[in-house]
Amino acid sequence: MQKPVLKRGNPLLAQMCQPVTDIEKVRPIILDMKDTLTHIAGLYEFKRGHGIAASQIGHLVRINIVQFNGITQVLINPTMTDFSSDQIPIREGCLSFFDVRGNVSRYKAVTVTALDENGCPITIKATDNFAMLLQHELDHLDGILYVDRLPNGEKDLYPVESMPII
Numbered sequence: 001m002q003k004p005v006l007k008r009g010n011p012l013l014a015q016m017c018q019p020v021t022d023i024e025k026v027r028p029i030i031l032d033m034k035d036t037l038t039h040i041a042g043l044y045e046f047k048r049g050h051g052i053a054a055s056q057i058g059h060l061v062r063i064n065i066v067q068f069n070g071i072t073q074v075l076i077n078p079t080m081t082d083f084s085s086d087q088i089p090i091r092e093g094c095l096s097f098f099d100v101r102g103n104v105s106r107y108k109a110v111t112v113t114a115l116d117e118n119g120c121p122i123t124i125k126a127t128d129n130f131a132m133l134l135q136h137e138l139d140h141l142d143g144i145l146y147v148d149r150l151p152n153g154e155k156d157l158y159p160v161e162s163m164p165i166i
């Protein structure tokens with residue numbers, strides 16, 4: 001079922017999420033996350049991929065769903081196991097505060113391991129926009145929003161239309 005996405009300022013978004021220990025128990029959450037993401041994808045055009053964390057619909061468990069290049073991937077208990085030495089600034093937005101953007105410094109390449117929705121281990125190697133998406137979504141599981149990573153925080157956010165592209 002589609003759920004409302006929690007907005008920035010909701011204390012749940014700042015909480016550390018707990019590891020999933022029983023996938024059967026979180027299946028309803030995954031379904032709700034998929035429905036919510038599908039609904040949002042029908043409203044907006046996402047050129048750089050998008051995703052959602054369970055905490056954004058109020059569940060403090062370590063689950064993300066990312067959609068990139070037409071592929072949807074459920075990530076349960078994801079961990080970043082490797083990252084490049086170089087970082088690049090990437091323009092980011094977030095479903096929890098959708099009307100602004102910010103340029104965040106992210107690793108150019110990352111490796112993420114997780115369980116898929118069947119409990120099978122997966123490894124994803126990603127670069128550039130996909131790497132950014134994964135870093136953004138993993139941050140949610142630790143209660144971190146991208147605005148927390150901007151040097152001047154709130155002051156570095158731009159309305160969608162006025163964002164300077166670095």
Ligand SMILES: [Zn+2]
Nearest residue numbers: 093094095096
């Ligand atoms: Zn977000």
